[in-house]
Amino acid sequence: MSDPLATLSALLSPVFTELAGDRAEGGAAPDPTVRPSDRADAQINGALPLAKRIGTNPRELAQAVVDSGVLAGVASELEVAGPGFVNVTFASSFLEAQLAAIAADDRLGVPEAPQRLNVVVDYSAPNVAKEMHVGHLRSTVIGDALVRMLSFLGHHVIRENHIGDWGRPFGMLIEHLLDLGEDIAAEGLSQGDLDGFYKAANAKFTESEEFQERARDRVVLLQNGDEETLVLWRRLVEMSNSYFDRVYRKLGVLLTDEDLAGESRYQPLMEGAYERLEGTELLVEDDGAMVVFPPGFTNRDGDPLPLIFRSRTGAFMYATSDLACVIDRAERLDADLMLYVVGSPQAQHLQMVFEVCKMAGWLVEPRQAIHVAFGNVLGDDRKMMRSRAGESVKLIELLDEAIERAGDAIAEKNPEIDAQDREAVAAMVGIGAVKYSDLSTDRIKDYVFDWDRMLAFEGNTGPYLQYAHARICSIFRRAGTDRASVRATAIELAAPQERALAMRLLALPTALDVTLESYSPHKLCTYVYDLAVDFSAFYENCPVLKADEPTRSSRLALADLTARVLAQALDLLGIEAPEQM
């Protein structure tokens, strides 16, 4: 761990334990509570709670921490302040050594997780023969970022795209496919007109009784595994998947066909899951349905709320499917962790499913399932984002608009760039802007989608971060120096802006840790933004190319390291870092 704060914490822990002595026995080990500080490089806050616990004077205890001498070589200055804080200033030599270490490290100081976990991430989940809309954006983008971060830490990540490829609507969809003829349907669907297809089918269903009957018969055939029907169903799924794939490529996420784990896949597992549930005696009959009453859930009348696993008519429900899912992930995939990147309205349902799985013994600590919930994308009217016609906005159109707007802005700000480069950069900038605006606020909250703000290129936006990266690349272009060639150069920290930048660069591992502690990508966004701001201050105050040696080389090395950390952190968010823009 390269973070100087982490080093402090590690060095101080034994000191605190010793100072606590036997008077603190029984409790948890005392935490030095090292925090960033605006009055010094860091502050140690742990003396206050410890003094309280063992009944001594906090300032004296803080002084004892200082006198322990364990920070020799790490800190150049230690000062007891206020009621018992210790302000720490790092020795430049220490920071310089840490910088050298991360500069020589492909992982930029981020250690691999001590324990390699099997992590299933369930995200994106569009519906076959239905358009992907803004509602799918958050799940896809947040899930993708989490997948990237977890993979980077060395975990074994299994992506699962739980597409809606099964169920009653497929009767009418298949009949509509037959009516149209496969070729015509394929043409429409491959053009991305999924909504038109679905709506036409739906319209016929509501209008024509004859069609309804055919649709219902078709569902039965599908469920009974009729081969001809299955062929048609597969065609439909394939056509949708190739469309989804186009969207994913444009969006730049890692999902591929390999990751498809649709509802149909869990269909054959439901019977077994259900039988095992029967074996637990949790299952009870209620009003003809087979249900479980997990404790703590009530309906509007204050009665226990059931989770229904088999309807009165004998059909399995989506709870049954979710149950089969958990069992499959736990037993076949041996998942230590299951992340459900699903909108917050599903909170209660998932909570109930997880609870039943716990009661039945299929979800036992340390194996755990977590709902990574998120809020809505809102329009400027603060309501669910809709197109002018009142329909949900097609994701693909939204992405195209982002790219177009970014292209216009680039053409305006950087007329020298050639058309081909501009096109490539516009995609990186436009998509990056959309992703960053989605990732940079706390996922649990709704957020307002605002073109002007996300593409403003100023303030806390994707383009601003990319710009910081592009500027660094520009320095090297101008210098005619290969970036890799400066990586072994010693960095000397003299100016305060250099120190601040260095501290930030070293903090990447901590930023990743706190991000994954709560699966909140916005924390990593805040880190990257702070890094870009620190770099801007450095750039403004510390001339690189005009500096004398050895300062010039040192600053080139610092700039290169900054670009690497920027690009790495952006990559973990799924955002590309162009070399010019």
Added chain:
RNA sequence: GCGCUCGUAGCUCAAUGGAUAGAGCACUUGACUACGGAUCAAGCGGUUGGGAGUUCGACUCUCUCCGAGCGCGCCA
């Protein structure tokens, strides 16, 4: 009605129980014969929805009230 989530500057958002609640936008004022001004610096702007409690210390934890969104049995 019950449950979950949210409420922070005019707007959009931050803040692992730590000192004086921070950014961006907007507004005001400065800085280009230095590496990309798509920038930087400074100013303005707050009883953190109200109240109570826990704590040496609360935006953060607990309770309560107000307001908003979502969910609450045979769709997924």
